[in-house]
Amino acid sequence: MAQVVGLPQAPHILAEELPSEDRVQLNIDFSKVNLDEIVLPPGEDFGIKSDDEEEEEEVSEFDSGFGNVIVVDRLPVVAPEKYEKLESVIRKIFGQMGTIREHGLFMPVDPETQKTKGYAFIEYNSPEEAQTARDQADNYKLDKAHIFAVNMFDDFDKYMKVPDQYTAPEVKAYTPGENLLTWLTDEKGRDQFVIRFGSDTEVYWNERLGKPEPVYHRAFWTESFVQWSPLGTYLATIHRQGAAVWGGSNTFNRIMRYIHPQVRLIDFSPSEKFLVTYSSHEPSNPRDTQKVVLNVFDVRTGKVLREFKGSADDYATGGVGGVSGVSWPVFRWAGGKDDKYFARIGKNAISVYETETMGLLDKKSVKVDNVIDFSWSPTDSILACFVPEGNGGNQPARVSLVQIPSREELRQKNLFSVSDCKMYWQSNGDYLAVKVDRYTKTKKSTYTGFELFRIKERDIPIEVLELENKNEKIIAFAWEPKGHRFAIIHGDGPKPDISFYSMKSPHNVGRVTKLTTLKGKQANALYWSPIGRYIVLAGLKSFNGQLEFYNVDELESMASAEHFMATDVDWDPTGRFVATSITAVHQMDSGFNMWSFNGKLLYRIPRERFFQFLWRPRPPSLLSPEKEEEIAKNLKKYSKKYEIDDAESSQLLSAADMENRRKLQDEWKAYVAEWKRLQEEERLLRRELCDGEASDEEEELEAEEVEIEEILNIEEEPVSFGFEQLD
Amino acid sequence: MRPILLKGHERPLTFLKYNRDGDLLFSCAKDHTPNVWYSHNGERIGTYKGHNGAVWCCDVTRDSRRLITGSADQTVKIWDVETGIQVHSFAFGSPARAVDFALGDKLAVITTDPFMGAPSAIHVKRVDSESLRDSSESLRIITGIQGRINRAVWGPLNKTIISAGEDATIRIWDAQTGKLIKENDPEAGHTKNITSLSKSADGSHFITGSSDKTAKLWDIRTLKLLKTYAAERPVNAVAISPVFDHVVVGGGQEASQVTTSDRRAGKFEATFYHKILQEEIGGVKGHFGPINALAFNPDGRGFSSGGEDGYVRIHHFDADYFNIKV
Structure with a gap:
């Protein structure tokens, strides 16, 4: 074993995080940059460490060359005559898990006793095979006395490095995170908005008077779009490596990253506890459909709670819109404050998942034959699903309301000659309107009616509106x-x-x-x-x-x-x-x-x-409806404060504005005076250029002024009035 | 007041120029014939026939006797304003783009386009009657600018020449030696093709308009940026009021895209800005194509605009205009 200690280790690239501000504020004037003069730093990555490499850290350990070697311990100790027998047994067992290399099996023998030492090295063709062998053969029972202990060869190295002395890990002092809700306590009760243009992203306070106040600006913040979380706590940005969320009232520090290469779309759960990310990948075989990957993250810890992989076809059923085959969002979240369920539509079923276990609710999907569309109530866990006419028109189309998790059908309505259905929930979940397009008798055209469900009333009465x-x-x-x-x-x-x-x-x-x-x-x-x-x-x-x-x-x-x-x-x-x-x-x-x-x-x-x-x-709002009503009643009392504020700031604004204008005017006057002085110096030169004609501009201008006075006498009142006013 | 609509051109307008007294208005267009009009009533006095290509620019002497026109037919012609007779014709190897008489009207600056491998150039010519008889050699030729030079004008005391064009840079040249004196600060300058340039009445500053949707005001000696006007549309024409602190900016959606969208999307208004405060004061609608040319009457009581639509509109300001308070 001693001979392997000094082996070169794979270079561990610890991607130190480049503070991304540095990228933006370089203040380079690109017009002055000569591209030919730029010499790139050597190396494939030009010395710039990518964020990705952090994740590849563990993988690179296999490069040490012994990644495909395993060590099998607790073998029987045998005499030389039994050596070959044991070797063939081991070869048989471990040959099943991968291809053992030529001369890849080595059992050391004690030179004194001539017996084996009770362990063996096995070299496989690939690290993957070695890994499988380790996983499968560990604790393999050869007989009662001999239970194999299999380890990766490289692990020995790792475990050797563990110091014998226990040192207690350093406990980092708790540093309170930033309060992410400070933006809600703005004194003036303003709202924020984000805009994206060119390569820039900017956040502003919307002012009641005057122009909006800039809060945060950053170029190249996102690679495709930005999105607020549903309660406004986070701003999400999309990158090649995944999504990231940022927060605060004006700092916009990065709070969490969600690794998902080539992420295309994201969706928060209504209470922003979970984040669903989506990416689609070109298949290696062009005849196959696209592969899609969906990850469900915990927003606060950044951990992947569940991963869904499949071909785009599996996720393309139902709904409209979205990108390249799938309808977004694939997963629709149940209403309510606790983000308990999410669901997606499948073939003849709606799969409802529980966030607690991240598994299917009751381990099976809700079976609805031919379902093509569904939606959640925005406040309750009630599903509304639509099934079109089936069986050549013998089976009527149907809209049904299903309670989750009981799967009890609350209400159902059969509809005839339906061409299409659209569901619209009222934001409190009180009402559901279903827009039904029906064929006319000739089946050549359609007409539209509405089915209105009163969800909160007993038995859910339905009314038809045409x-x-x-x-x-x-x-x-x-x-x-x-x-x-x-x-x-x-x-x-x-x-x-x-x-x-x-x-x-x-x-x-x-x-x-x-x-x-x-x-x-x-x-x-x-x-x-x-x-x-x-x-x-x-x-x-x-x-x-x-x-x-x-x-x-x-x-x-x-x-x-x-x-x-x-x-x-x-x-x-x-x-x-x-x-x-x-x-x-x-x-x-x-x-x-x-x-x-x-x-x-x-x-x-x-x-x-x-x-x-x-x-x-x-x-x-945290206020109860009664409290809100009371405020509405006494609005005058409350609004007074803001009216005074408004008046003050508008006065301040206009004062500043006036000041600014005066300054600009003064600057201009100084500029004109300076020009006149220079002009005066050059008067003679100028006359010379004009052949000494007595028509220097200044003199003529004076003459014109006299003319204007004459015009005054011929009753051009409004115009002359205008001139006076302006001065 | 209702504008006077001049229907004398069959092609898009390119340039407008009032004479010093403000009674005559010269108009150039892509049809080959510049026109001269009475500015107070829009009556056409006559035409200058002889060019065989689009006429890009013109200038008139201080005494309103001579007119100089630059044309795509690779000539610059000098005309007798009163009779319309061609006095002289300079031939160039490439289309002429801009012309400007120097103070004293003895010199003129002419720019030519890059053409058939020849680079763009600024020419200085003697244009007084004696010199025209003797020779038509250029006094000086300045080259080295990339792309078209859309405007070149004289600086104070004819000592300098200011040029601006497709490379979005304003340059000041020594008129005597032809050396480059100054370029504008690229930080402050335009980012796209500069389409127009117009001096103030006293020659102390000038305004440039650019396809980058801004107009900018510059000091003529130091080339310091004084003001910027955000126009929200490509700017093709600019002018400075001789009496008030106003500038007028015209332009609009590129002519090639006009037919594909609504008229209102084009922004074919002549927009007035307060020169010092940089605030928009008002606008004058009317053209149904981009505005290519603008000129203030030297008395400051009116202005005219020429559009891609082939019309010239002479505007005389209402009494209200003189009462505008910003």
């Missing part, structure tokens, strides 16, 4: 968040109608009533305020960015505006502001506009190559 003109196309449907109303855009052609309905009626609580219909609106999308009551009726993309701010309580329009070519509308989480953005790259003026809830344009931020605008979500 539009007055049921042949009209439904363009959009949206529930009022936390409310009982919903809006529908319906109609064909460029000017559809918009109708508002309520699930309550003045006389009968259990009946849906129409509130109003707005005729001929240029709208194709509905954006309710997160607190309800207000809605933005938007005509995006082909409708050129028409915006109407509508108050549904009063049923009146508050303002109409236009953000030409707008592609996105986002309400802030408090329902005070609306951001409209143009994110398409080829558009002329990408960037975003900020509006108040009632449609007043507050400011515009144009940005080249604008990609993303995202409000930082807020966790749900």
